[in-house]
Amino acid sequence: MYNFVPMTRQTAEIISGWTYPHPYSIYSMDGSEECIGELMNGDYFYAKDKDSFNPLVGFACCGHSARVPGGYAAGIYNDPDRLDIGLGLRPDRTGKGLGSDFLAQSVQFMSRQFEISKFQLVVVAFNERAINAYEKAGFQQEELFESGADEHQIPFVVMRCSI
Numbered sequence: 001m002y003n004f005v006p007m008t009r010q011t012a013e014i015i016s017g018w019t020y021p022h023p024y025s026i027y028s029m030d031g032s033e034e035c036i037g038e039l040m041n042g043d044y045f046y047a048k049d050k051d052s053f054n055p056l057v058g059f060a061c062c063g064h065s066a067r068v069p070g071g072y073a074a075g076i077y078n079d080p081d082r083l084d085i086g087l088g089l090r091p092d093r094t095g096k097g098l099g100s101d102f103l104a105q106s107v108q109f110m111s112r113q114f115e116i117s118k119f120q121l122v123v124v125a126f127n128e129r130a131i132n133a134y135e136k137a138g139f140q141q142e143e144l145f146e147s148g149a150d151e152h153q154i155p156f157v158v159m160r161c162s163i
Helices: 009-015 033-039 070-074 099-114 128-136
Strands: 003-006 044-048 056-062 082-089 118-124 140-147 154-162
Touching (some): 056 099, 070 140, 070 154, 128 154
Antiparallel strands (some): 056 082, 118 154
16 A cells, blocks of 8 residues: 655655656656656655555656646546546556556545545557556546647547546
8 A cells, every 4th residue: 555645855856867768758757956846846746655665656646737738729628527647656666567556546545635536647649558557447548639749749548537
């Protein structure tokens, strides 16, 4: 069971340095003050596992911080009763079948924290292992949209769940 706590500067500095291998490098951060500031904006929580040698497991975010810019034009952020969430596992924990449990625990935490039962997340369309983990946790694929610079549009999948 993970314990979710508000982001601290020290943890934000660690997470902002996480890098993921290609093709997941889209999720990497650069360790900049801008990244640290984003992680410290109040929308982020980090997850720790007290029974682990390295207790920092990942992070979860909500609201504006969990949104992909192209989703606004696609009209996916119009339901005030649905919480947008995002998450990231520590790079060495990815690809090991841990994502669906991490998402399920993140949703349970957010549900208690914000007293809400409808959730939405957006995932890059090529990330099949994340999509599979999210479906295993109860999310369903709803729609597809693109985001990015005109010549570099990236397809994203909208996934939703109610608990």
